[in-house]
Amino acid sequence: MCGIVGYIGDRQAQPILLNGLKRLEYRGYDSAGMATYFSKKSIISLRKLSGKVRVLEALLKKKPLSGTLGIAHTRWSTHGAPTQNNAHPHADCSSNVIIVHNGIIENYAQLKPQLIKEGHKFRSQTDTEVIAHLIEKFYKELPLEEAVRRAVGKLRGSFAIAVMSSKEPDKLIGARLGSPLIVGLGKNENFLASDVPAILEATREIIFLEEGEMAVLSRGECLITDFAGTQLSRKPTKVNWDISSAQKQGYKHFMLKEINEQPKIIENLLGMRLGKESNNVVFEEQKIPEAKLKAVKSISIVACGTAYHAGLVGKYILESLCGIPVSVDVSSEFRYRSLLIDKDTLVIAISQSGETADTLAGVREAKKHGSQILSICNVLGSTLTREADAVIYTHAGPEIGVASTKAYTAQIIALYLFAFYLDRLREGARTKTDYYVEELRKIPRLQEEVLKSQDVIARLARRHSHFGSFLFLGRNINYPSALEGALKLKEISYIPAEGYAAGEMKHGPIALIDEYRAVVCIAPKSKVYEKMISNIQEIHSRKGKLIAIATCGDSEIKNLTKEIIYIPKVDEFLSPLVAALPLQLLAYHIAVKRGCDVDQPRNLAKSVTVE
DSSP: OOEEEEEESSSOHHHHHHHHHHHHGGGOOSEEEEEEEETTTTEEEEEEEESOHHHHHHHHHHSOOOOSEEEEEEEOOSSSOSOTTTSSOEEOTTSOEEEEEEEEETTHHHHHHHHHHTTOOOOSSOSTHHHHHHHHHHHTTSOHHHHHHHHHTTOOEEEEEEEEETTOTTOEEEEEEBSOOEEEEOSSOEEEESSGGGGTTTOOEEEEOOTTEEEEEOSSOEEEEETTOOEEOOOOEEOOOOGGGGSOTTOSSHHHHHHHTHHHHHHHHHHHHBOSSSOOBOOTTOOSOHHHHHTOOEEEEEEOHHHHHHHHHHHHHHHHHHOOOEEEEEHHHHTTSOOOOOTTEEEEEEESSSOOHHHHHHHHHHHHTTOEEEEEESSTTOHHHHHSSEEEEOOOOOOOSSSOSHHHHHHHHHHHHHHHHHHHHTTOOHHHHHHHHHHHTTHHHHHHHHHTTHHHHHHHHHHTTTOSEEEEEEOGGGHHHHHHHHHHHHHHHOOOEEEEEGGGGGGTGGGGOSTTEEEEEEEOSSTTHHHHHHHHHHHHHTTOEEEEEEETTOOGGGGTOSOEEEEOOOOGGGTHHHHHHHHHHHHHHHHHHTTOOSSSOTTOOSSOOOO
């Protein structure tokens, strides 16, 4: 979950590392630190503090670091509270070896007593510090890269590390197992980072390290090996992300910017995937043979958080269009239950980052059962895309806000398009698919219509920001929309919120209805509209504080509440793509009114790379 950045080259490292930390702060922001090698004194200087990167930046203005070799870290706490001592980087006993780490060392409690017995002095409560002392132990007799190699061989768990030493200041070493780490290649300089945005201003030539690999970097060279020391040949990938997509561009928050980007992202995706002269769907990255897809007898979707809610929408889509039974699991449960899947099961794994630990573990378990894996992912070269049999990229660009918005609707678009593709392979009803494709092409324009109502939604949100809890209700394909609306509000405003299938309200949740709870009802025109109106009437009769998301022109709903967010008329089958935006904006403006940190909500991180 933490963010790592490293630099070796001819330029001063501090501004490069600091800029990288700012770009990676969505990965964790409990504490931050930096270390550089100061050649005039042949020492490594270190600055670290609890708090966000801006706190470290203020310290560096008073006490700057000099040097052209350095590593830095922004932390999401696992072992040890977010204190200065527990902040990264960590050092060995002599402060010659400095390390930053993302992940969890599962056997640190077994390693630490032995190291203490051997005379090593620990300064923190973290699992990370064990790595520094292990390297120190082997470094007495081996070169730095060999000491690192021996140390990682003793570790169990997940890790991405960056290592430097005052004894060998011409080297920067990175290694990964279960946590992401990339190498950036420059002219007379090289980089390490947890994610592409950290180094996008400096280079677009990226090597994605794979499981069990190590990079030994100097100013002019990059050597990739496995943990056994075997040299590997790896060509860099050119990343075409626009750096402006990782900047706010005048918006107050990244989340607001990313909400507003959705129509353009979907328009681009449809232009990329759909032929101009036909409604055929094109997936250049989809490598599963058509014969295997035609033979699929069931589909299992695995994902976490917002991606799980996209998967629930996908269940409605795929079952309706393709007539294939679909199950949806949160990845953390899927990986531990007795799986009834086999070679005739297609597993669809959804992850924005492609590094979600539970989803990756679920994929590995599914592969043991012989299932084909299709990943839906946003990040080029991520672990999930490499481990899957096929991938559908969502091409949403960097999503910096911790609460996912544009990635969610891009994932749903990918599921619609895949359903169209699979339906045609299985010789489904072409007329029906053609109709939905044409309706899908209208979605960007309909989303733009919703975005024109942002001021109305903001005013409504401010009027309801004092409520102590929220209930979100939806039916059929918009039941997942209710779950996602509740999650968005919880994530960024810290207000307790629950999402329910509206038909389940009278089986328990109706007991919660009173004047202190707001109830958001997702009620566009649909085949379940009358059922939804009945639920709304039940809430209205109990004096519940109602907010309705309804279709423009709906006069009936005005008799039940004055608090209405109107969305344009859309086919029910595609309505989650339009309903998502007012739910996101409602959560955003409530959180802003309450003074919450929208882009970096407490206790959360963007990429959950630990279990």
